[in-house]
Amino acid sequence: MKEQLLELARKSGADFCEIRVEDSTQTSINYQGPELENVQESHMYGGNVRVAVNGTWGFVTFNNPDELERRVSEAVRNARAASARSTAKSVLAQVNPVHAEVKLALKSDPRKVSLDEKVRLFGDYNQRMLGHPGVTSTNLRYFDKYSRIRYANSEGTWTDTEAIDMGMGASALARKNGTTARGSASQGGRDNFDLFRGMEAEMDKAARTAVEGADAPVVEGGTYTVVCDPNLAGVFVHEAFGHLSEGDNVAEDPRMQEVLKLGRRFGEDYLNIYDTGLDVGLRGHLPFDDEGVPTEKTWLIRNGVLVGRLHSRETAGRMGEKPTGNARAISYKYPPIPRMRNTCIANGPHGSLEDLIKDIKLGIYAIDSAGGQTNGELFTFTAGEAFMIRDGKLAERIRDVTLGGNVFDTLRNITHVAGDYNVHDSSGGCGKAGQMPLPVSHGSPHIRIKDVVIGGR
Numbered sequence: 001m002k003e004q005l006l007e008l009a010r011k012s013g014a015d016f017c018e019i020r021v022e023d024s025t026q027t028s029i030n031y032q033g034p035e036l037e038n039v040q041e042s043h044m045y046g047g048n049v050r051v052a053v054n055g056t057w058g059f060v061t062f063n064n065p066d067e068l069e070r071r072v073s074e075a076v077r078n079a080r081a082a083s084a085r086s087t088a089k090s091v092l093a094q095v096n097p098v099h100a101e102v103k104l105a106l107k108s109d110p111r112k113v114s115l116d117e118k119v120r121l122f123g124d125y126n127q128r129m130l131g132h133p134g135v136t137s138t139n140l141r142y143f144d145k146y147s148r149i150r151y152a153n154s155e156g157t158w159t160d161t162e163a164i165d166m167g168m169g170a171s172a173l174a175r176k177n178g179t180t181a182r183g184s185a186s187q188g189g190r191d192n193f194d195l196f197r198g199m200e201a202e203m204d205k206a207a208r209t210a211v212e213g214a215d216a217p218v219v220e221g222g223t224y225t226v227v228c229d230p231n232l233a234g235v236f237v238h239e240a241f242g243h244l245s246e247g248d249n250v251a252e253d254p255r256m257q258e259v260l261k262l263g264r265r266f267g268e269d270y271l272n273i274y275d276t277g278l279d280v281g282l283r284g285h286l287p288f289d290d291e292g293v294p295t296e297k298t299w300l301i302r303n304g305v306l307v308g309r310l311h312s313r314e315t316a317g318r319m320g321e322k323p324t325g326n327a328r329a330i331s332y333k334y335p336p337i338p339r340m341r342n343t344c345i346a347n348g349p350h351g352s353l354e355d356l357i358k359d360i361k362l363g364i365y366a367i368d369s370a371g372g373q374t375n376g377e378l379f380t381f382t383a384g385e386a387f388m389i390r391d392g393k394l395a396e397r398i399r400d401v402t403l404g405g406n407v408f409d410t411l412r413n414i415t416h417v418a419g420d421y422n423v424h425d426s427s428g429g430c431g432k433a434g435q436m437p438l439p440v441s442h443g444s445p446h447i448r449i450k451d452v453v454i455g456g457r
Helices: 002-010 065-085 115-130 200-214 230-245 247-251 254-259 313-319 353-357 407-412
Strands: 016-032 035-053 056-062 099-102 135-153 158-176 179-189 222-228 273-276 297-302 342-345 362-375 378-390 393-398 402-406 414-417 422-424 430-432 435-438 441-444 447-455
Touching (some): 002 016, 002 065, 002 135, 002 158, 016 115, 035 065, 035 115, 056 065, 115 158, 158 200, 179 362, 179 378, 200 378, 222 230, 222 353, 230 297, 230 342, 230 362, 230 378, 230 407, 247 254, 247 313, 353 362, 402 407
Parallel strands (some): 099 158, 222 362, 342 441
Antiparallel strands (some): 016 035, 135 158, 158 179, 273 297, 362 378, 378 393, 402 447, 414 447, 430 435
C-alpha cells in the first residue's frame, strides 16, 4: 500500500495531495442503572483524499480501496471548481518529509482481555456504586479502540501508525429532599488496560460524593479566593485558554490576533502553559499529527508571556509561523484542523495544597469539573465537588459551585501555582467543528486565583 499511496499522491495533478487510510476496531460497554444497556464490537474502514489547487481545498472520503484512484481525481476536480469561485487562498507552511512506522508498545493490551471479563469488571464497579445507601442511579461507559492509520502525501511523507485509545467514565447519582447530586470517577490511557483494574476506592468515592453532595448546602454567591485542584485547573486551561490558542481561532478573527499578540503578558513569571503530544501513555499522546508532522512540546505562555500557539500547516502558513503538529481529525470522515493534545499548566514555586490554603481567611476549594461552557474569552465551569476554606483549613462541603469570568483576567489573577503537577486522563474528549470526542489530556498543579465570581444562592 505504501508505494501505491505515495504514487497516487505524487501523480494527482494537484499542488498538494494527501491520502489517509484508517482501519479500526472498537469495543464499547454501557451500564445505565442496574442494566447492561449496550455491549458492542465494531469495525470501521475508510479513508480520505485532500488536495489543494491554487490555494483551494478539495476533500472526498471512501470506504472501498478499489475506488482510490477515482477519488483522487474527484478531489482534484472539486478543488479546481472551488478555486474558480474562491478568493481565499491557503498556503501550507513548509515541513521536511518523513518516513516512519509507529508500532504498539503496550504495558497491557485491552485486546487480550476477553469481552466477558470486561463486562464483569465494569459490571462489578457499577454494582459497587449502586450498593451505597442513598445512590439512586448510576452510569458507566467503557471503550477501547485500536487504529492503524496510513498517511501519504505528494511531498513524500509516509507514516504508518498503530494506536490504542481507552477510556472509562462512571457516575453515581443521589437524591435527597428534592436535591440531586453527582459523583464521578474516570480513567483513560493509550498503553495500559491494567489502569482500569483495582478502582474500587474510586467507585466508593464517587458514590460518597454524590450522597454527601445531595445533603450539602448551596454555596453563598459572591467573590472568593478559589483554589482549584489539578483536574479543574487542567479543564480551565484546556477549555478557556487552549481553544483560543488554536491557530484557526486566531487566524480567522482579527480581534483575537490583536488580543493574542505574541509577547503580550498574561500572568506572573511563575505562570507557564504548554501543549504536548510527547507524553507517552496519555490519551493526548501522538507521535505524528494527521498531516504527518511530528508532534512536539509547544510552549504557549512562558514566564507569564504569550510565546506560541497551536498550528496546522495551513494556519501556520497563513500566520507566517511554524507548524506545531496539532492538525488532528477525529476520523477519516473529516479534514484535520488545529486541535489540542495534552494541555497543561507547569509546576510552580508555591509548594502544596496546604501551602495555598493556609493563609486564606474565607475561600473555596473547587475539585474536578461537572461541565461548563466557553464563549470566546468568557467561561463558566461547575465544580464536581467543593469545600469551603475557613481560617486556612478545609471546612464543610458545599454544592452548586459555578466559577465564571474572563479568561485573561483570570490568568492575571492566578496568585499561586503549586509544585504538585498531576495529569488527568478520562473517557471524555474534546469537541470542535462537529468532531467529537477527540482524545486529549490535561494536567496542572493546584492553583490559587483571587477575585473569582462564584454563582450560588
